[in-house]
Amino acid sequence: MAELNLAVIGGDGIGPEVTEQALRVLRKVLGSRVITLTETEYDLGARRWHKTGETLTDADIDALRDHDAILLGAIGDPSVPSGILERELLLRLRFSLDHYVNLRPSILYPGVPSPLANPDEIDFVVVREGTEGLYCGNGGAVRVGTEHEIATEVSVNTAFGVRRLVRYAFELAMTREHKHVTLVHKHNVLVHAGHLWRRTVEEIGAEYPEVTTDYLHIDAATIFLVTEPSRFDVIVTDNLFGDIITDEAGAITGGVGLAASANLNPDGAAPSMFEPVHGSAPDIAGENVADPIAAIASTVLLLRYVGQAEAAEDVQRAISAHMTMRAEAAAAGDPYRVTTTGVGDDVLSVL
Amino acid sequence: MAELNLAVIGGDGIGPEVTEQALRVLRKVLGSRVITLTETEYDLGARRWHKTGETLTDADIDALRDHDAILLGAIGDPSVPSGILERELLLRLRFSLDHYVNLRPSILYPGVPSPLANPDEIDFVVVREGTEGLYCGNGGAVRVGTEHEIATEVSVNTAFGVRRLVRYAFELAMTREHKHVTLVHKHNVLVHAGHLWRRTVEEIGAEYPEVTTDYLHIDAATIFLVTEPSRFDVIVTDNLFGDIITDEAGAITGGVGLAASANLNPDGAAPSMFEPVHGSAPDIAGENVADPIAAIASTVLLLRYVGQAEAAEDVQRAISAHMTMRAEAAAAGDPYRVTTTGVGDDVLSVL
Ligand SMILES: CC(C)[C@H](C(=O)O)[C@@H](O)C(=O)O
Numbered sequence: 001m002a003e004l005n006l007a008v009i010g011g012d013g014i015g016p017e018v019t020e021q022a023l024r025v026l027r028k029v030l031g032s033r034v035i036t037l038t039e040t041e042y043d044l045g046a047r048r049w050h051k052t053g054e055t056l057t058d059a060d061i062d063a064l065r066d067h068d069a070i071l072l073g074a075i076g077d078p079s080v081p082s083g084i085l086e087r088e089l090l091l092r093l094r095f096s097l098d099h100y101v102n103l104r105p106s107i108l109y110p111g112v113p114s115p116l117a118n119p120d121e122i123d124f125v126v127v128r129e130g131t132e133g134l135y136c137g138n139g140g141a142v143r144v145g146t147e148h149e150i151a152t153e154v155s156v157n158t159a160f161g162v163r164r165l166v167r168y169a170f171e172l173a174m175t176r177e178h179k180h181v182t183l184v185h186k187h188n189v190l191v192h193a194g195h196l197w198r199r200t201v202e203e204i205g206a207e208y209p210e211v212t213t214d215y216l217h218i219d220a221a222t223i224f225l226v227t228e229p230s231r232f233d234v235i236v237t238d239n240l241f242g243d244i245i246t247d248e249a250g251a252i253t254g255g256v257g258l259a260a261s262a263n264l265n266p267d268g269a270a271p272s273m274f275e276p277v278h279g280s281a282p283d284i285a286g287e288n289v290a291d292p293i294a295a296i297a298s299t300v301l302l303l304r305y306v307g308q309a310e311a312a313e314d315v316q317r318a319i320s321a322h323m324t325m326r327a328e329a330a331a332a333g334d335p336y337r338v339t340t341t342g343v344g345d346d347v348l349s350v351l
Numbered sequence: 352m353a354e355l356n357l358a359v360i361g362g363d364g365i366g367p368e369v370t371e372q373a374l375r376v377l378r379k380v381l382g383s384r385v386i387t388l389t390e391t392e393y394d395l396g397a398r399r400w401h402k403t404g405e406t407l408t409d410a411d412i413d414a415l416r417d418h419d420a421i422l423l424g425a426i427g428d429p430s431v432p433s434g435i436l437e438r439e440l441l442l443r444l445r446f447s448l449d450h451y452v453n454l455r456p457s458i459l460y461p462g463v464p465s466p467l468a469n470p471d472e473i474d475f476v477v478v479r480e481g482t483e484g485l486y487c488g489n490g491g492a493v494r495v496g497t498e499h500e501i502a503t504e505v506s507v508n509t510a511f512g513v514r515r516l517v518r519y520a521f522e523l524a525m526t527r528e529h530k531h532v533t534l535v536h537k538h539n540v541l542v543h544a545g546h547l548w549r550r551t552v553e554e555i556g557a558e559y560p561e562v563t564t565d566y567l568h569i570d571a572a573t574i575f576l577v578t579e580p581s582r583f584d585v586i587v588t589d590n591l592f593g594d595i596i597t598d599e600a601g602a603i604t605g606g607v608g609l610a611a612s613a614n615l616n617p618d619g620a621a622p623s624m625f626e627p628v629h630g631s632a633p634d635i636a637g638e639n640v641a642d643p644i645a646a647i648a649s650t651v652l653l654l655r656y657v658g659q660a661e662a663a664e665d666v667q668r669a670i671s672a673h674m675t676m677r678a679e680a681a682a683a684g685d686p687y688r689v690t691t692t693g694v695g696d697d698v699l700s701v702l
């Protein structure tokens with residue numbers, strides 16, 4: 001690889017500032033490998049919507065398709081009615097670029113404070129479906145505002161969509177030490193979708209005899225994340241359940257401020273998109289206090305995805321070293337003070 | 352009240368044994384108040400299904416309607432295909448008796464070990480909708496077993512259903528110290544249902560100026576349950592989100608083995624049903640090791656509901672005293688050993 005042609009969507013709130021730190025890291029690891037980083041910024045989010053009424057045009061999508069990867073900060077602003085930017089911009093990106101794997105690793109770095117009393121070792125990955133389920137926008141309402149209003153939301157699940165995701169989860173499990181896949185669903189209530197998911201895990205699982213599997217209802221999964229998170233290795237689940245457990249997973253590993261994610265099109269038919277799990281946090285935007293670790297950690301996933309495994313490991317090591325430094329400072333009674341640029345400086349200096 | 356005409360459904364797994372301890376407690380507190388307790392057992396669950404193929408007949412439902420209240424142990428057994436007992440028995444009970452309020456208090460008793468490092472004070476109630484949402488059984492599948500399979504699940508939300516629940520939540524908040532209602536939903540994705548829920552909370556909230564309100568997406572709610580559970584007072588939410596957060600809430604307050612619940616028909620048009628949040632735990636059934644506290648705590652809700660507030664407080668005090676005793680034993684390095692009958696004996700002896 002001689003060039004990485006990157007689309008950058010800073011987005012709303014703290015998005016642009018954490019993305020800038022992620023870019024500094026990318027510039028450095030790629031620069032030292034003589035890889036040209038081309039950055040093209042896309043003005044998407046609340047500002048653009050207020051100015052033009054546009055969220056994401058067909059022309060935007062066409063332009064984004066021409067990149068090797070997309071780096072996204074965060075989308076969402078209280079000045080825009082709920083659902084508009086989420087559905088017409090963020091979810092539209094995931095759906096139109098067919099990001100069917102939403103990959104969300106959860107790692108508790110040594111010494112990082114967890115709200116759990118005995119977190120034990122936490123190192124699992126959630127493989128969340130990204131293009132189906134209750135996120136299809138398949139719902140409606142009649143007699144709105146009257147006492148006879150009815151509002152529906154439809155979860156759509158296809159064999160095509162579930163299979164390709166489940167296969168990805170098993171392939172991923174094969175690369176990991178514990179080789180264990182947990183399906184999270186609610187098949188005792190959502191019997192039709194549940195049946196499809198279970199059957200698919202059984203069928204595809206049979207092709208991977210080295211991988212052990214188990215099943216948890218979503219309600220039980222939220223319990224085990226708190227009482228026994230070390231039991232998880234690879235979790236495979238639908239769009240909504242994945243949304244829910246990855247936030248809880250972020251919380252037990254020190255906060256969503258540390259959690260990275262990748263929206264993958266594993267077939268490479270369109271560029272994949274890398275973003276922190278956290279939102280735009282408009283209350284602290286522009287104050288240089290947002291933790292950019294989640295954004296920087298998202299570049300690890302990005303670098304792996306574009307075939308720069310060594311650069312990815314360099315960044316991962318720098319993050320780990322940085323988190324160890326934070327833990328040591330806390331242990332010494334002199335807690336590290338997070339500033340967005342300061343964390344960027346520190347990670348760069350370790351690199 | 353001279354008589355309490357109770358229907359008893361022990362059900363599956365540990366259901367019958369924990370229910371027996373709850374009944375001993377009821378017999379004692381009612382006996383000492385010269386109230387006759389009439390217990391009628393209903394054979395419902397896996398055994399009946401295997402024997403007769405029946406889950407819950409119209410005749411069963413008619414008979415159950417004639418009681419003042421229903422005490423339920425647990426439903427569910429691995430020998431019955433997933434979904435049958437859950438949907439045709441447990442959910443059918445909730446739906447046909449119009450148990451639209453599923454009330455689930457979460458209290459962390461002093462000294463009870465929580466998986467959280469700093470649980471702080473936890474004392475909130477989840478008001479979960481019980482007769483709509485994704486629990487309607489409104490879904491289906493086509494081309495099952497082929498690569499073209501499509502499975503859907505539909506969440507149905509009505510103004511009628513949401514309003515009566517939200518009103519209940521505000522009335523409940525008025526009886527509590529903090530008078531605070533949190534709506535949990537996902538209105539940035541489930542826009543139609545979300546809009547209905549939000550509007551309803553706004554409209555009904557306006558009638559309760561003393562009650563403060565806020566809103567959390569379900570994913571954020573799972574975070575705050577772990578990082579700041581003391582922020583919650585009354586949570587109002589739909590059927591599925593309520594299922595998920597009450598299990599997580601059980602986990603942070605010492606386990607679902609302690610968590611009680613009530614399926615209420617607040618209008619009194621049909622009897623309400625009281626059950627532990629935990630399931631049938633078939634792996635430990637019949638071994639006298641299941642903690643009956645959740646079942647006993649469900650009688651507190653039952654006694655309140657049938658107008659026996661004093662008896663309810665007696666049982667609540669006995670549970671609290673018992674939990675303090677456990678905490679002291681643990682602190683003294685001699686942890687209390689839970690046996691189903693032993694806990695029953697101990698609670699009775701405090702009563
Ligand atoms: C903003 C929202 C639409 C989004 C989601 O629900 O997927 C977010 O919560 C996430 O997890 O990336």
Ligand SMILES: CC(C)[C@H](C(=O)O)[C@@H](O)C(=O)O
Nearest residue numbers: 188189219427437441594628
């Ligand atoms: C057994 C199952 C159908 C039930 C539910 O989902 O409501 C249970 O999890 C509960 O919370 O009471």
